[in-house]
Amino acid sequence: MEHQQLSSAEISFAPVHRDDTVGVICILSLAKAFYIVSIFMHLGDEVRNLIMTIVVPLLLFVWFIAAFLWDGDSWRNLRKDYNKGNPAKQEHAAPKPASEGTLK
Amino acid sequence: MAQTAVPQEYKWWSGGKSPFNVSYGKLMMWYFLMSDAFTFGAFLISYGTIRFSQEYWPNPNHVFNAFPGAGHADLPLAFVSLMTFILIISSVTMVLAVHAGHNMDKKGVQKYMLWTILGGIAFLSCQAWEWTHLLTGYHEVLIDGKLTTLNTTVSHNPWGAHVEYNGQHVGTPGPVAFGGYFFGITGFHGFHVFSGVVINIIMYIMTTKDVFHNRGHYEMIEKAGLYWHFVDLVWVFVFLCFYLI
Amino acid sequence: MSNEAVLHAHAATGHAEHHEHHHHHESFITKYIFSQDHKMISKQFLVTGIVWAILGGLMSVLFRLQLGYPNETFPILEDILGKWAKGGKIQPEFYYALVTMHGTVLVFFVLTAGLSGTFSNLLIPLQCGARDMASPFLNMLSYWFFFISSIIMLSSFFIETGAASGGWTSYPPLSAIGDFSEGSKAGMDCWLISMALFIVSALLGGLNYIATVLNMRTKGLSMTKLPLTIWAFFFTAVLGVLSFPVLLSGAILLLFDRHLGTSFYLSDIFVSKTQTALPNEGGSAILYQHLFWFLGHPEVYIILLPAMGMASEIISTNSRKPIFGYMAMVGSLFAICILAFLVWAHHMFVTGLNPFLGAFFVLLTLLIAVPSAIKVFNWLTTLWKGNIRFTPAMLFAIGFVSLFISGGLTGIYLGNSALDYQLHDTYFVVAHFHIVMGVASMFGMFAGIYHWYPKMFGRHLNHTLGYIHFWVTICGAYLIFWPMHYQGLAGAPRRYYDISNWHFLKGFDGLNQFISTVALIVFATQLLFVFNYFFSMYKGRRLTTKNPWGSTTLEWTTPINPGHGNWPGEIPEVHRWAYDYSKDGRDFIPQTEPIGAEESHH
Numbered sequence: 001m002e003h004q005q006l007s008s009a010e011i012s013f014a015p016v017h018r019d020d021t022v023g024v025i026c027i028l029s030l031a032k033a034f035y036i037v038s039i040f041m042h043l044g045d046e047v048r049n050l051i052m053t054i055v056v057p058l059l060l061f062v063w064f065i066a067a068f069l070w071d072g073d074s075w076r077n078l079r080k081d082y083n084k085g086n087p088a089k090q091e092h093a094a095p096k097p098a099s100e101g102t103l104k
Numbered sequence: 105m106a107q108t109a110v111p112q113e114y115k116w117w118s119g120g121k122s123p124f125n126v127s128y129g130k131l132m133m134w135y136f137l138m139s140d141a142f143t144f145g146a147f148l149i150s151y152g153t154i155r156f157s158q159e160y161w162p163n164p165n166h167v168f169n170a171f172p173g174a175g176h177a178d179l180p181l182a183f184v185s186l187m188t189f190i191l192i193i194s195s196v197t198m199v200l201a202v203h204a205g206h207n208m209d210k211k212g213v214q215k216y217m218l219w220t221i222l223g224g225i226a227f228l229s230c231q232a233w234e235w236t237h238l239l240t241g242y243h244e245v246l247i248d249g250k251l252t253t254l255n256t257t258v259s260h261n262p263w264g265a266h267v268e269y270n271g272q273h274v275g276t277p278g279p280v281a282f283g284g285y286f287f288g289i290t291g292f293h294g295f296h297v298f299s300g301v302v303i304n305i306i307m308y309i310m311t312t313k314d315v316f317h318n319r320g321h322y323e324m325i326e327k328a329g330l331y332w333h334f335v336d337l338v339w340v341f342v343f344l345c346f347y348l349i
Numbered sequence: 350m351s352n353e354a355v356l357h358a359h360a361a362t363g364h365a366e367h368h369e370h371h372h373h374h375e376s377f378i379t380k381y382i383f384s385q386d387h388k389m390i391s392k393q394f395l396v397t398g399i400v401w402a403i404l405g406g407l408m409s410v411l412f413r414l415q416l417g418y419p420n421e422t423f424p425i426l427e428d429i430l431g432k433w434a435k436g437g438k439i440q441p442e443f444y445y446a447l448v449t450m451h452g453t454v455l456v457f458f459v460l461t462a463g464l465s466g467t468f469s470n471l472l473i474p475l476q477c478g479a480r481d482m483a484s485p486f487l488n489m490l491s492y493w494f495f496f497i498s499s500i501i502m503l504s505s506f507f508i509e510t511g512a513a514s515g516g517w518t519s520y521p522p523l524s525a526i527g528d529f530s531e532g533s534k535a536g537m538d539c540w541l542i543s544m545a546l547f548i549v550s551a552l553l554g555g556l557n558y559i560a561t562v563l564n565m566r567t568k569g570l571s572m573t574k575l576p577l578t579i580w581a582f583f584f585t586a587v588l589g590v591l592s593f594p595v596l597l598s599g600a601i602l603l604l605f606d607r608h609l610g611t612s613f614y615l616s617d618i619f620v621s622k623t624q625t626a627l628p629n630e631g632g633s634a635i636l637y638q639h640l641f642w643f644l645g646h647p648e649v650y651i652i653l654l655p656a657m658g659m660a661s662e663i664i665s666t667n668s669r670k671p672i673f674g675y676m677a678m679v680g681s682l683f684a685i686c687i688l689a690f691l692v693w694a695h696h697m698f699v700t701g702l703n704p705f706l707g708a709f710f711v712l713l714t715l716l717i718a719v720p721s722a723i724k725v726f727n728w729l730t731t732l733w734k735g736n737i738r739f740t741p742a743m744l745f746a747i748g749f750v751s752l753f754i755s756g757g758l759t760g761i762y763l764g765n766s767a768l769d770y771q772l773h774d775t776y777f778v779v780a781h782f783h784i785v786m787g788v789a790s791m792f793g794m795f796a797g798i799y800h801w802y803p804k805m806f807g808r809h810l811n812h813t814l815g816y817i818h819f820w821v822t823i824c825g826a827y828l829i830f831w832p833m834h835y836q837g838l839a840g841a842p843r844r845y846y847d848i849s850n851w852h853f854l855k856g857f858d859g860l861n862q863f864i865s866t867v868a869l870i871v872f873a874t875q876l877l878f879v880f881n882y883f884f885s886m887y888k889g890r891r892l893t894t895k896n897p898w899g900s901t902t903l904e905w906t907t908p909i910n911p912g913h914g915n916w917p918g919e920i921p922e923v924h925r926w927a928y929d930y931s932k933d934g935r936d937f938i939p940q941t942e943p944i945g946a947e948e949s950h951h
């Protein structure tokens with residue numbers, strides 16, 4: 001069994017860490033993805049229309065991602081409202097053991 | 105890729121030929137990969153959705169800071185960077201295998217396919233180590249006012265926020281979705297790597313048996329290559345979502 | 350090696366295969382069972398679809414019996430069904446299993462596999478002028494995955510705890526926790542595994558359809574000369590290839606929640622049956638709904654588009670007029686295809702969906718009315734002043750248009766979130782989707798079968814039986830589903846075992862009996878069609894010409910009973926679009942005829 005002492009007690013709040021670098025990291029990742037597809041997979045060498053039939057449908061991901069994350073964020077806000085004034089449901093609370101029965 | 109020069113107003117779409125100048129097999133492979141991108145996309149987007157619905161999410165720099173043989177040294181993301189490097193190198197050797205195939209160079213195809221297969225196996229081994237490390241590493245957390253230890257599984261997460269306890273900073277349990285998605289998605293990716301290795305082994309055997317040589321082209325290697333690079337491509341996003349942000 | 354080498358190597362093998370076929374004798378197994386001929390695979394899909402349609406229809410008759418006569422007993426049911434109908438009364442668990450399986454079977458097995466599987470397979474190679482699908486082998490696999498998926502789904506009825514019963518949408522937590530209901534036990538696992546295999550089948554099929562339409566069109570057949578059937582099958586395949594994987598992900602996560610203790614969809618759950626609180630925390634049941642409907646909405650268009658394509662073709666042929674607004678028809682199919690991906694959350698307005706987010710979904714949903722209306726007006730203008738031949742296929746195609754209009758209009762009610770808060774999960778929704786999707790697509794399918802049966806079997810279906818089939822079915826469909834709008838508006842909830850307990854719904858008792866009776870009659874009439882189908886295979890009127898309907902498209906240039914490879918000689922070349930009807934004094938001009946020097950433009 002391995003016990004690990006954390007070196008820093010920094011408390012970081014989600015959903016995303018180090019907000020200032022996230023944008024850069026995402027852009028760099030997309031750049032890497034672009035190079036894998038266009039150089040390694042040779043998509044850059046294909047006929048233009050073939051490229052289009054592959055790239056254009058990927059645009060669906062824009063709304064796919066936006067709507068899902070939007071709703072996820074909305075659940076977080078809803079939860080916050082429900083939990084207000086409910087002492088049994090503090091944030092960061094441990095998973096309730098089955099026997100506690102706060103839900104009865 | 106060698107593309108014969110075409111006259112200016114060549115009618116790509118007029119029927120009797122591929123409008124994209126590719127075989128149906130390669131076309132199907134591309135579109136299959138696109139649909140697979142939606143499978144992975146759905147997983148990753150679900151992960152993002154749940155993460156957005158949480159107040160707190162573990163910091164990957166704390167979770168992924170171990171390295172085999174380095175004891176308790178704090179080396180954030182060092183090991184996963186090595187894994188990423190292995191995978192990208194195996195992509196490079198795959199590119200070289202495809203290239204050798206274009207030149208009908210059987211020896212070259214064999215050599216680079218072997219390297220690619222090795223790279224895949226190395227990646228899977230690394231992943232096995234990382235999973236084991238998370239599943240068997242217990243960490244001190246505060247639950248209901250008592251200190252206990254938890255490992256990282258699909259139903260436990262010791263990586264919660266830190267709180268003051270007896271003048272000390274101690275951890276609390278974090279969102280269990282972390283483990284579920286981590287093991288679920290890296291597992292699904294690992295499954296793809298595994299099937300890629302199997303495909304590559306089959307390709308190697310077929311090359312050795314001169315199947316492609318007799319066929320007059322090594323397009324199968326190219327299609328296997330597309331699949332292999334796709335696995336690498338997916339890893340970019342898995343890496344981004346679980347380790348970087 | 351150049352790309353040319355690959356392309357030509359393939360063309361060469363294609364040729365060799367074709368020539369070989371004349372001498373090569375096929376065994377029973379390769380010809381009828383593990384066939385790689387798209388025409389045979391098409392028939393396999395159709396027959397399996399028909400079997401499923403009978404089973405699925407029978408399920409609806411059984412639960413309509415419960416809904417129409419909640420207080421009566423039918424001892425014969427106990428003899429047949431045993432404990433599921435104890436005392437001659439359908440038990441609640443069984444009722445829910447029936448409703449669930451009815452939906453699943455009809456949506457996926459009949460109207461997806463049975464419709465796309467049959468007609469994409471039959472018509473894509475024939476109307477594109479190809480010898481077969483791009484990959485006949487994967488095409489065969491596509492059927493067999495469907496077959497295995499079918500067997501697993503069917504077998505779930507014979508499990509001790511019964512088939513899945515969480516609705517065709519299988520929402521968690523009901524579907525995730527075995528303690529919640531009998532149908533959430535092993536039956537649910539069967540459902541999930543069966544669906545996963547079905548998705549594999551749909552992907553194999555869809556990829557093949559796309560590759561064939563793009564790569565295998567005959568010389569001269571540019572995309573804009575394609576019949577609308579092919580465009581519709583093409584977009585259907587695109588929808589499936591991009592949305593089925595998302596359901597696969599959702600199903601896998603659900604399986605994990607069921608068996609591995611994950612919390613993807615579960616949080617804060619208390620099981621009253623066992624008096625325990627589950628440890629799951631932080632998941633979201635709504636996430637499953639998002640994933641399900643990301644497929645679910647495209648799925649309804651996967652079901653509808655093939656019917657639209659075939660109706661367009663049949664209406665034009667039997668009006669002896671070119672289709673009105675060909676490019677607008679293609680464009681609206683395209684627009685529907687795109688919008689279908691963007692509107693999934695209109696099924697989730699009442700889940701606590703952020704209202705601001707919901708507003709975008711309302712907007713996108715209502716936009717679908719535009720391409721839908723374009724199609725409707727184009728069908729109507731094609732019929733307008735046409736020289737109409739009322740064949741059974743034509744009647745079903747016109748019936749399709751009527752049903753699509755009726756059901757599409759109620760979609761606009763539901764698409765407004767403010768109205769949907771009232772209407773959601775009532776019989777209004779049941780009426781909407783049965784008319785616009787269920788019955789309309791069945792009509793498209795019937796139209797297709799009556800129209801292309803001669804191509805499949807070299808014989809005609811019996812037309813008299815066809816007319817009876819049509820009139821009873823269209824009247825019955827409206828009589829069954831129209832009144833449900835009123836029930837829904839009055840607040841009758843869907844998916845209830847017995848709504849007669851509510852005083853305010855008492856007034857509907859008689860109506861429910863009426864609906865159930867009509868449902869029984871309509872079901873019996875479908876058996877008439879099944880009889881017609883199998884009878885005509887052996888005894889139907891034989892075809893005397895290659896082209897019984899005077900059609901322009903390529904499938905009618907093949908021999909009456911085409912062999913593997915479709916055309917005995919060279920594949921014909923195409924010179925014109927598919928809709929030169931009543932042109933320059935001629936009844937129709939086949940696509941294979943070169944454009945004459947004097948010809949007018951369309």
Ligand code: HEM
Nearest residue numbers: 649653695696718757760761763764773774778782785786
């Ligand atoms: C103008 C066009 C349409 C609009 C605006 C529309 C809108 C809607 C909305 C908002 C719902 C959700 C109702 C609820 O559950 O409260 C719904 C349900 C449904 N629609 Fe449509 N619809 C349209 C056309 C269609 C078409 C063409 C099809 C199929 C071919 C279809 C199939 C369905 C199905 C199957 C459901 C119910 C699913 C379920 O809850 O089990 N709709 N529609």
Ligand SMILES: [Cu+2]
Nearest residue numbers: 646649695696
């Ligand atoms: Cu919808």
